[in-house]
Amino acid sequence: MSANARPLAGARLAAWILAGPALVVLAVFFAFPVVAAFALSLTDFDVYAIADLRNLRWVGLANYGALLSTPLFWTALGNTLYFVVVGVPLSIGLSLAAALALHSRLARWKAFFRTALFAPVVTTVVGVAVIWRYLLHTRYGWINYVLGTVGIDPIDWLGDPHWSMPSIIVFAVWKNFGYNMIILLAALQAIPDDLYEAARIDGASALQQLRHITLPSLGPVLLMVSILTLSGYFQLFAEPYVMTQGGPLQSTVSVLYLMFEQGFKWWNLGTASAVAFLLFAILLALTTSLLRLARGRGAS
Amino acid sequence: MKRLGSPLLVHLVLVLLAAFSLFPLLWMVSVSLMHAGEASAYPPPLLPASPTLENYRELFTRSGIARTLGNSLLLATAATLLSLLFNVGAGYAFARLPFPGRERIFRVLVLSLVIPGQVAMLPLFLLLKSMGLVNSYGGVLVPALASIFGIFLVREYARTIPEELLEAARIEGAGELRIFFSIVLPLLRPILVTLAVFTFLASWNDFMWPLIILTDQHLQTLPVALAGLSREHVQDNELMMAGAVLTVLPPLVLFLALQRYYLRGLLLGSIKG
Amino acid sequence: MVAQLLPEFERQHPGVHVRVQQLPWTAAHEKLLTAFVGDSTPDIAQLGNTWIPEFAELGAIAPLDARVAASPAVPREDYFPGIWESNFVDGTQFGVPWYVDTRVLFYRADLVRRAGCPDPPRTWARWEQCLAGVKRVAGAGNYAILLPLNEFAPLTALALQQDDPILADGGRRGNFRSPGFRRALSFYVSLFDQGLAPTATDTQISNVWDEFGKGYFSYYVSGPWNIGEFRRRLPPSLQQDWRTAPLPGPTGPGTSVAGGSSLVVFRASRHPEAAWQLVEYLSRIDVQERFRQLTGDLPPRRSAWDAPVLAADREAHAFREQLERVRPMPRVPEWEHIADEIQIVSSLAVHGRLSVEEAAAELDRRVDAMLEKRRWMLARRRSAP
Numbered sequence: 006m007s008a009n010a011r012p013l014a015g016a017r018l019a020a021w022i023l024a025g026p027a028l029v030v031l032a033v034f035f036a037f038p039v040v041a042a043f044a045l046s047l048t049d050f051d052v053y054a055i056a057d058l059r060n061l062r063w064v065g066l067a068n069y070g071a072l073l074s075t076p077l078f079w080t081a082l083g084n085t086l087y088f089v090v091v092g093v094p095l096s097i098g099l100s101l102a103a104a105l106a107l108h109s110r111l112a113r114w115k116a117f118f119r120t121a122l123f124a125p126v127v128t129t130v131v132g133v134a135v136i137w138r139y140l141l142h143t144r145y146g147w148i149n150y151v152l153g154t155v156g157i158d159p160i161d162w163l164g165d166p167h168w169s170m171p172s173i174i175v176f177a178v179w180k181n182f183g184y185n186m187i188i189l190l191a192a193l194q195a196i197p198d199d200l201y202e203a204a205r206i207d208g209a210s211a212l213q214q215l216r217h218i219t220l221p222s223l224g225p226v227l228l229m230v231s232i233l234t235l236s237g238y239f240q241l242f243a244e245p246y247v248m249t250q251g252g253p254l255q256s257t258v259s260v261l262y263l264m265f266e267q268g269f270k271w272w273n274l275g276t277a278s279a280v281a282f283l284l285f286a287i288l289l290a291l292t293t294s295l296l297r298l299a300r301g302r303g304a305s
Numbered sequence: 306m307k308r309l310g311s312p313l314l315v316h317l318v319l320v321l322l323a324a325f326s327l328f329p330l331l332w333m334v335s336v337s338l339m340h341a342g343e344a345s346a347y348p349p350p351l352l353p354a355s356p357t358l359e360n361y362r363e364l365f366t367r368s369g370i371a372r373t374l375g376n377s378l379l380l381a382t383a384a385t386l387l388s389l390l391f392n393v394g395a396g397y398a399f400a401r402l403p404f405p406g407r408e409r410i411f412r413v414l415v416l417s418l419v420i421p422g423q424v425a426m427l428p429l430f431l432l433l434k435s436m437g438l439v440n441s442y443g444g445v446l447v448p449a450l451a452s453i454f455g456i457f458l459v460r461e462y463a464r465t466i467p468e469e470l471l472e473a474a475r476i477e478g479a480g481e482l483r484i485f486f487s488i489v490l491p492l493l494r495p496i497l498v499t500l501a502v503f504t505f506l507a508s509w510n511d512f513m514w515p516l517i518i519l520t521d522q523h524l525q526t527l528p529v530a531l532a533g534l535s536r537e538h539v540q541d542n543e544l545m546m547a548g549a550v551l552t553v554l555p556p557l558v559l560f561l562a563l564q565r566y567y568l569r570g571l572l573l574g575s576i577k578g
Numbered sequence: 579m580v581a582q583l584l585p586e587f588e589r590q591h592p593g594v595h596v597r598v599q600q601l602p603w604t605a606a607h608e609k610l611l612t613a614f615v616g617d618s619t620p621d622i623a624q625l626g627n628t629w630i631p632e633f634a635e636l637g638a639i640a641p642l643d644a645r646v647a648a649s650p651a652v653p654r655e656d657y658f659p660g661i662w663e664s665n666f667v668d669g670t671q672f673g674v675p676w677y678v679d680t681r682v683l684f685y686r687a688d689l690v691r692r693a694g695c696p697d698p699p700r701t702w703a704r705w706e707q708c709l710a711g712v713k714r715v716a717g718a719g720n721y722a723i724l725l726p727l728n729e730f731a732p733l734t735a736l737a738l739q740q741d742d743p744i745l746a747d748g749g750r751r752g753n754f755r756s757p758g759f760r761r762a763l764s765f766y767v768s769l770f771d772q773g774l775a776p777t778a779t780d781t782q783i784s785n786v787w788d789e790f791g792k793g794y795f796s797y798y799v800s801g802p803w804n805i806g807e808f809r810r811r812l813p814p815s816l817q818q819d820w821r822t823a824p825l826p827g828p829t830g831p832g833t834s835v836a837g838g839s840s841l842v843v844f845r846a847s848r849h850p851e852a853a854w855q856l857v858e859y860l861s862r863i864d865v866q867e868r869f870r871q872l873t874g875d876l877p878p879r880r881s882a883w884d885a886p887v888l889a890a891d892r893e894a895h896a897f898r899e900q901l902e903r904v905r906p907m908p909r910v911p912e913w914e915h916i917a918d919e920i921q922i923v924s925s926l927a928v929h930g931r932l933s934v935e936e937a938a939a940e941l942d943r944r945v946d947a948m949l950e951k952r953r954w955m956l957a958r959r960r961s962a963p
């Protein structure tokens with residue numbers, strides 16, 4: 006046996022010992038349920054089937070078909086898209102502004118500000134949703150009070166179907182803009198100073214430096230952050246669950262909220278699994294096309 | 306180098322953002338110290354007229370929050386320890402131990418990060434039911450024993466361990482496991498802290514899964530109890546704020562104490578990804 | 579609260595220990611279903627009577643006919659008929675009524691007197707007159723009646739007052755396009771259209787009692803728990819100014835919903851005998867009276883209503899009268915979901931997104947789809963040997 010073969014065999018054994026348990030857990034409690042979920046989505050598994058498995062029917066893609074012709078599914082998808090399309094740019098914009106401000110040489114007490122801006126990220130959604138529900142209260146909430154001082158009539162933030170989703174968007178952005186801020190800050194710190202030096206010598210203004218050095222350098226990181234935020238925002242659930250229970254008039258029912266209701270309120274597991282997989286398919290398609298777009302852009 | 310205009314502008318932005326971020330949290334503490342009904346006034350009060358601990362007292366005596374707090378603490382701690390147990394070894398193995406299919410398996414793991422966890426929840430529930438784990442601590446902990454993100458985190462960090470160090474130990478005849486326990490683990494200490502912080506926070510804040518798997522009231526965790534409280538006690542805002550403080554404060558404190566590790570992990574996980 | 583009744587029971591049944599678990603009402607249905615799926619049901623539970631068909635269909639709860647027939651502690655004649663009936667699914671009894679719930683009219687006696695309506699209305703027409711009168715008197719920004727949009731019960735009560743059943747064909751199809759339901763929905767929506775009721779859910783109102791006290795609305799369709807709440811939360815100066823009355827019907831005194839909770843025994847219980855003994859104990863008149871004193875929940879037995887404290891409670895009289903005129907809601911497992919849809923679609927109609935005709939058609943469409951599985955199962959059962 007050569008001096009290399011023994012370590013190799015030892016390494017393999019060690020690897021299975023060290024990684025084995027985790028892989029088994031992932032296989033049993035993640036991979037297997039995901040496959041099972043797909044199988045479930047092809048049946049009409051519901052409360053009756055839980056009582057007696059003979060009540061189960063194989064329906065093929067009928068669940069998917071039924072979902073695609075249910076107005077509520079499209080409402081949920083629309084609500085989710087609304088949340089994503091408005092929320093993602095808002096969140097990233099705010100994160101970028103915060104990161105730029107924190108990165109600036111002119112800023113003092115950076116540690117304090119950084120901590121303050123990040124604090125909402127580590128809080129529990131349920132806890133802060135309760136606070137925000139109160140801040141948004143039509144009569145006794147601070148937001149309407151402040152608006153009142155500048156002469157704006159009280160808005161029924163959580164009761165008016167037009168304002169409910171914007172309220173949730175503001176809440177979600179508040180909760181996690183700090184996360185991307187940290188990432189962008191690190192990326193900003195990685196941009197070499199001599200680039201800025203050269204630009205300054207050439208007489209470029211601050212704004213020009215921003216446009217021609219900062220933003221392009223941040224390109225890849227911005228893209229990655231956007232995709233991650235997009236993917237996360239598509240999975241909107243906790244906020245509507247705690248703040249609005251999907252209302253008013255189902256204006257805050259997201260795709261996952263729909264899945265939760267179908268699955269755990271009504272025990273229509275077949276339908277609920279179909280919802281989950283539809284969401285996954287949409288997400289997958291979106292992220293792959295975005296990545297392909299980015300790679301194409303990056304190559305050129 | 307002048308950036309983005311004057312110091313005034315920069316500080317204005319930072320102060321506004323800080324106020325935006327902190328006001329709800331500070332106000333939450335303020336309301337939790339108010340008397341029942343005091344906050345339902347127009348104009349809304351900023352500070353309690355006469356601070357009182359009655360809301361907290363009510364939570365601990367009537368709403369049994371002590372038990373819930375205990376549950377959250379217990380579960381978060383257990384999840385943290387278990388996560389270290391399962392994920393650290395795996396992360397190192399993926400980084401430094403050659404085994405067949407290593408790269409392919411890892412790529413599959415990273416790809417599956419795209420799958421929303423909720424997809425698996427329903428069959429997972431049925432699976433745990435057949436194992437008798439519904440409505441138990443085990444049901445909450447078992448699915449989260451291994452985490453792809455955790456493995457990824459440890460792997461990224463472990464890859465910075467110089468290969469020569471390991472080679473030297475191998476030449477001296479040390480077995481792989483001994484190398485892991487005596488050389489690698491000490492080097493991994495910073496990322497262990499990071500992983501622990503991440504896991505603790507994630508477990509403490511987890512809402513959807515404990516909501517589904519725990520039916521017994523005395524097993525509930527804080528977020529679930531608070532959600533239930535807020536749906537029942539729509540009127541008692543001061544009480545709910547006190548509950549919110551109890552739910553939100555520990556993660557904040559933990560974060561403040563261990564910021565460095567948390568932020569480092571965040572960056573490791575994201576930029577490399 | 580129930581826990582306080584138990585030491586006496588445990589004393590009378592040595593060797594039996596009862597552990598009580600509270601569930602918030604809004605989560606109870608999900609929790610109990612989850613418990614069933616997870617094989618962790620309790621021995622006995624207080625189940626909303628509209629959930630009985632579902633749990634019976636699942637085979638989760640045990641039939642109680644034999645036990646009831648053999649037990650002097652649960653005499654059928656003493657219970658309000660509508661309430662008793664709500665515990666039966668296809669002729670089998672699955673629950674024993676524990677407390678009752680129905681909807682009556684709460685109103686501000688002082689404000690409605692000023693509006694020219696001192697006596698509570700008995701017909702829809704008179705009711706509308708009173709509402710219009712109150713709206714005039716109450717002033718700008720105020721309303722006549724609160725019908726929270728997130729509650730299905732008020733509209734369902736109006737629907738139950740009609741001759742057409744809510745579901746047709748043995749609970750196989752929706753019957754929302756029937757003249758009866760359309761009439762009920764029309765009346766309901768018109769109250770909002772005329773500005774007599776605010777288009778709001780009860781969480782938007784936030785503190786219903788405060789607003790009632792301020793005259794934001796003068797009529798309120800609500801249940802027994804509010805007797806205690808009104809007494810607790812309204813200022814002393816207003817305590818003489820509110821009353822209750824049975825619901826008005828289309829042409830005379832109307833029926834209301836036969837709600838409430840029942841005691842059920844789960845099939846998976848490992849102590850069915852002890853569980854039944856607890857049911858018998860909790861059905862005793864003195865125990866029900868004690869429960870009422872602790873919680874304000876109203877007893878389902880007529881003789882319990884003769885207890886001096888309850889008999890003297892003026893606001894409870896309306897409930898006593900109403901309980902003789904209650905009808906159960908359709909007893910199909912899908913009822914909870916159907917009730918949800920009634921609430922959702924009627925909200926759309928109130929907000930003007932659907933006309934009454936469209937809303938009725940939409941409800942029929944949705945409910946028919948929901949009941950498809952039930953139709954399939956009933957058909958299969960009939961054709962099975």
